[in-house]
Amino acid sequence: MNSDHQQSSSYTHNSSVDRALSKIPKLARELTGADYAAITIKQPHGELRIFHDGLDKNIKWQDKELPQGRGLLGRLGPVDSPIMLSDISSHPDSYGFPDWHPPMKALVGLRVFARKGYKANLYIANAPDNREFTVQDTETLTQLTQFVEFALEFAELHDKERRTRIITEATENRLQAVIDGSLAGVVIVSASDKLLLGFSKQACMILGCNLEVGAPLSEINKSVAFFGTNGQVISEQDLPIERALTNGIETIASEMVLHRPDGSKLPVLVSAATIRIHRGEIDSSVLILQDLSDILQTERMKSDFLSMVTHDLRTPLALIKGIINGMDVDTNANGEIQADLESIDEEVDHMTELVSNLLDMSRIESGTKRVDNEVCHVTDILSDAVQRASSFRYGVDRTVTIKVPKNMPEMYADPGQLGRVIDNLLSNAMKYTLGDVDIICSHMSETDNIRTEIADKGNGIPVTLHPEIFDKFFRIRSGKQGGRDGAGLGLAICKSVVGAHGGQIGVKSNDAGGSTFWFDIPRERLDR
Numbered sequence: 001m002n003s004d005h006q007q008s009s010s011y012t013h014n015s016s017v018d019r020a021l022s023k024i025p026k027l028a029r030e031l032t033g034a035d036y037a038a039i040t041i042k043q044p045h046g047e048l049r050i051f052h053d054g055l056d057k058n059i060k061w062q063d064k065e066l067p068q069g070r071g072l073l074g075r076l077g078p079v080d081s082p083i084m085l086s087d088i089s090s091h092p093d094s095y096g097f098p099d100w101h102p103p104m105k106a107l108v109g110l111r112v113f114a115r116k117g118y119k120a121n122l123y124i125a126n127a128p129d130n131r132e133f134t135v136q137d138t139e140t141l142t143q144l145t146q147f148v149e150f151a152l153e154f155a156e157l158h159d160k161e162r163r164t165r166i167i168t169e170a171t172e173n174r175l176q177a178v179i180d181g182s183l184a185g186v187v188i189v190s191a192s193d194k195l196l197l198g199f200s201k202q203a204c205m206i207l208g209c210n211l212e213v214g215a216p217l218s219e220i221n222k223s224v225a226f227f228g229t230n231g232q233v234i235s236e237q238d239l240p241i242e243r244a245l246t247n248g249i250e251t252i253a254s255e256m257v258l259h260r261p262d263g264s265k266l267p268v269l270v271s272a273a274t275i276r277i278h279r280g281e282i283d284s285s286v287l288i289l290q291d292l293s294d295i296l297q298t299e300r301m302k303s304d305f306l307s308m309v310t311h312d313l314r315t316p317l318a319l320i321k322g323i324i325n326g327m328d329v330d331t332n333a334n335g336e337i338q339a340d341l342e343s344i345d346e347e348v349d350h351m352t353e354l355v356s357n358l359l360d361m362s363r364i365e366s367g368t369k370r371v372d373n374e375v376c377h378v379t380d381i382l383s384d385a386v387q388r389a390s391s392f393r394y395g396v397d398r399t400v401t402i403k404v405p406k407n408m409p410e411m412y413a414d415p416g417q418l419g420r421v422i423d424n425l426l427s428n429a430m431k432y433t434l435g436d437v438d439i440i441c442s443h444m445s446e447t448d449n450i451r452t453e454i455a456d457k458g459n460g461i462p463v464t465l466h467p468e469i470f471d472k473f474f475r476i477r478s479g480k481q482g483g484r485d486g487a488g489l490g491l492a493i494c495k496s497v498v499g500a501h502g503g504q505i506g507v508k509s510n511d512a513g514g515s516t517f518w519f520d521i522p523r524e525r526l527d528r
């Protein structure tokens, strides 16, 4: 063999498997003395690769020139038996070889028993001294096929591992891209040693400190502090990330105030999620921080604007109301004018209620409606509310009875906000029902709650609607008994105010008809 006739591969894969396979034809030639040797491998997706030795290395291997497994070459596919020919040219099936192939005489071809869809064959051509190949040559070749089988098996594993690595890498890159593109600050911490596995740039900005992969979580905990909306510092073991890492307890969008190393404070929304691996073991946790300062500022501006607008609307409404109430309509002989004045009065009441409810709801939603507790007595709150209701058109000629036990204790609550609850419930009783209204108060000693009930004598509310009636914008379209369309905000506001006091609200149907709306308020604020 001259040096030009070195082994070469039609494809360069550069893998260790290719390097091993490419050595086989040379070995086959050395062991049998053949002029040419080749391995053809058809891969599962159809690509044909050839490793050969003894042929001119300058031959340009084009796809069209590759042997197609026809004729003798195709024989090895369906039949497992080897091909052993003393003179290939005398065989009727001696086609299928490319035109440029040098002349061949003796040939041995073996099928390689490769797994999982690989089809491989090993050939040697032209025995020394123009003779036939011996049985010994065939046996040597058979042993070599086992090596090829092993190499192909390894190739399969290698391919699989490579694919998995590519997928893992792509997943990691995608995740990092999502984290980096997120406006939220993201910190990932390992559960075993509580070290930082990754973080987003935004996390450094929000926390106000430098982060490093591999640094301990305790370093962050030392630099910053989280406070609850009640102003109390959150202890290390109660921090969302610690709870997620230690107990797998997840936190979803909890509002907190972050105290940063430079002394600045930032309102943030904190979430912490747990990443588990097989058998539910906690692998790591993700801390997500969302800067709320812009949102809160926008909400405050919206609320300020609404306060201004509603205040400006309420002032002329109060003025009109005052003028109408000051007119001595009885002395006016014209009944039509009196009816008009009453209509205007009712419209003014309606507008006043709507504007007040819109303002309340906007403050609740922006989080700017805070409970301002003080020591107060429910009798005062009720009397003021009934007084207000009596000046409204729907309160004319309606009897409201307040029943409060003599020994009713004081309570710690926001009298202004509880007054708004009574305003709404009383207004509903008068708008949607006819007849007297009873307000009954009691102190429930077992729970130390103050219960207030407002009972009307109307048509009642279908029990099926009780669960929804406190939803925002919920209105009952049919069965209305007098009254003017509202916005469906009153009861939602009541529920929010009572909830902010740590209480509960509900409705029940009266045996004698009508409904009783009730709410319980803890007499003492729990955190006092």
Ligand code: ADP
Residues within 6 Å of the ligand: 424, 428, 429, 432, 433, 456, 458, 460, 461, 469, 474, 475, 476, 477, 485, 486, 487, 488, 489, 490, 491, 492, 515
């Ligand atoms: P609105 O501003 O429309 O009065 P609310 O939230 O106060 O909104 O009430 C929701 C709906 O509940 C009302 O549309 C009304 O149909 C019904 N409702 C409330 N209170 C009573 C009541 N005492 N009797 C009958 N229906 C009532």
